[in-house]
Every structure is written in structure tokens, then in C-alpha cells.
Amino acid sequence: MEELGTTAYVILGMLRRGARNGYEIKSRADVSTRFFWAISYSQIYPELKRLEGAGLIEGEADPAGGRRRQAYTLTAAGEETLHEWLTRDGDFHLELRHEGVLRLFFADALDREEQLELLHSMRAEHERARIELERIEPTARARFDESGDRFPLLTLDMGIAYQGFFIDVCERLERRLTEPQPISGGT
Amino acid sequence: MEELGTTAYVILGMLRRGARNGYEIKSRADVSTRFFWAISYSQIYPELKRLEGAGLIEGEADPAGGRRRQAYTLTAAGEETLHEWLTRDGDFHLELRHEGVLRLFFADALDREEQLELLHSMRAEHERARIELERIEPTARARFDESGDRFPLLTLDMGIAYQGFFIDVCERLERRLTEPQPISGGT
DNA sequence: TGCAAGATATATCGTGCTGATATATGGTCC
């Protein structure tokens, strides 16, 4: 079998969690993995067929009234493949795209006041993001209490701390730029 | 004029910094913006032509011996466009793809020992990344001393702290998972 | 002197992903 992309493992993992079709996978991902690994329909539906072809999942017709629907489940091979990925050593895919930091990188083209405004609006952005995550938190906590699976809640709390990291960095830089004559760029 | 993608602004910014052609833009980006906004040749060369067509940059033949080379410079319009982007309020593009956190999200499928190994190898990955950044730091510091532009150094230090954030998170989680009976997933 | 290896410089291809849109049906509310 060819190698699988990371998106394929999101699908396997979500199926293992109890998601049954493409729509449910996407809905769940949109309130969880989206923050560190987004997926879209145009990946999900072709990938479901590919995974079925590879024998990692099985689908059967599951119409809801007159609406066609396909219900998928993990096969033993699929379960094994997911486990292999989860325990694989190293080879992490790790990527950040952050337009705020990018602008900061070029901020020498700005005057002091504009630099401060950039930091301020960047901080505001992360504060909005943190609030969004904090709104999800009670739901995640409730689901933990039901399921006993603590990892979704744990990664959510990581996300909240992650936003906090950027908020702190912005605040520190804003303070430093406000000071009379800062010397260097040390940590 | 159509809207520009963020990559276009990387190019404008790099030209403003003194990069002259596609190769130099890519070389510089690979040791700086790469860590928060990666770009590739297949974006750079078509984009240079597009930006020239839009009047934001100007290119002239600049052969090096028998090797063809095109030297670009910012126009006044390009400078202005860059400034508009840098001072634009909000609308940040912010995106993370982190396979380690994703695996952690699904880590309920693992036993305790495998979970610890996942955290350990994730932490090792971030430690490698931090060391890579720390190796660049003296160069960035020297360039700051020459140019007086502190922002590249500043964003590099942010990157180092960023890796530190994940290292700390992993350590904390490793400790918590080692403890006898942790209760919840609180921060 | 010869020549291998690496740096400089541009270009392109396959693949994957995003965001938007299209198409239906089912359920809820007034």
C-alpha cells in the first residue's frame, strides 16, 4: 500500500472515535483538530474511498430517509495502521503560518507608533482566538467526563496556553518598544 | 489590481531588505521567514513576474557572466503596497499544522507507555528545532549590529521561545502522565 | 591543469489543500 497523508489518519482517528460519515468527520474536526490540523470536504470524500479501497475502512449504505448516506467503520487493518502512525518515532510534520510574526519581521519599515499598533492588533487576534477556545472548553470537559478520554480536553488546554504564549509575547514587546532606549533583541 | 497573497508581501519585503532576485529571496527566507511563513521557487518566479506586471517592482537583466539573471527593485507603488499591508488592521492569517499535537489528540488509543513515548519524541523534535534556531542566532545578532534592524532578531528570539513553549508543555504532560492518578485536563 | 563538487539562478510538474459553490433532503418553527 502507498503511504498515507496525515489527513488520512485524521479520518481513521475520527472513525475510531465514533464518527460514521464524511459529514460527521468534518463537523468534529471543525471543533477540535481544526486548530492544529484542518481538513476539508474535498479531501475527506475522495480519501474515504481510497481508504476503503485499501481495506482500512468499510462503508455501507446507510440512507436517512430519502437521503443517501454512507456509514464507515474501521477494519482491523485500519486500526493497526492508525496505531502504527500514533507510535511512529519522529517524522513529525510541523508547520506554522503566522502573518502577524511575518509582518513583525518586516516591521523596520514602520515607525514606532505603527509598530505598536501592529503588536496590539496581533495581540487582539490571539485574544479572540483564546476566547473562542475557552468557549469550547466546557463542552470538551463534559465529553471527557462521559468518555474518560482526556486527550481532546488536554490538547484544547494546550491550544489555550498556545494563544496565551503569543499574547504574552506581544505584551512584552509592546512594553519593550515603549521604553525609552532598548538595547537589543534578547529573550 | 487584484489582491495579493501573503507570499507576494514576503517578496516585496525581501526586495526592500536588499534581496535582488528570486534566488536571493528564497535563500534569505530559508533562514528567516521560513519558520513562520515558508515560500518556494514555484511561487517566487511567477509572482515576481506578476508583481512586475502590476508595477510594484521593476526588473532588469543582470547577467552574471554567461548566466542569465534578473535584478528586481521595489517601485514607489510597491513600497506603498508593502506599507499598506504592514499597517493593515486585523485580518491576520494564522495557521498551525502540528502532527504531534494531532497524534496526542488521538492518544487515547495508546497505552500509558506509548503515550509517554509520543510526548518524549515530540519534545525531542522541538528541542532539535530550538537548537537549529539557536545556531542561527549569532548571525542574526551580528546582522542586527550592522543594520540596526532589530526585527529579524526579535522574531528569531520569538521562535526560540515558541519551541520552548512546546518543550515545556511536553515536559509537564510527561510528568502528569507519570503521576499515579491525575484527575482532569486542567491548564 | 583537470575536474569534481557545490553555489548560483531560473523553471516546472505532480500532488495536496483551501475555500467556495452546487445539489438534495430532513427537520423545525411560525
Place this chain on the structure above:
DNA sequence: GGACCATATATCAGCACGATATATCTTGCA
């Protein structure tokens, strides 16, 4: 009855990545 939203699948244009191809210039060293 009809408006509106949720459910469910599918696809397309555009952007981006990573790898590779091509060619020339420079460096090192035997």
C-alpha cells in the same frame, strides 16, 4: 405551507509544497 437551517455528498479553481531539471560559475585539491 413555506422559510430556514442542519444534514450529506461532491467538485472546481487557485494556491502552495517538494522535488526535480537545467545550466553556469566558483572553489578546492590532486
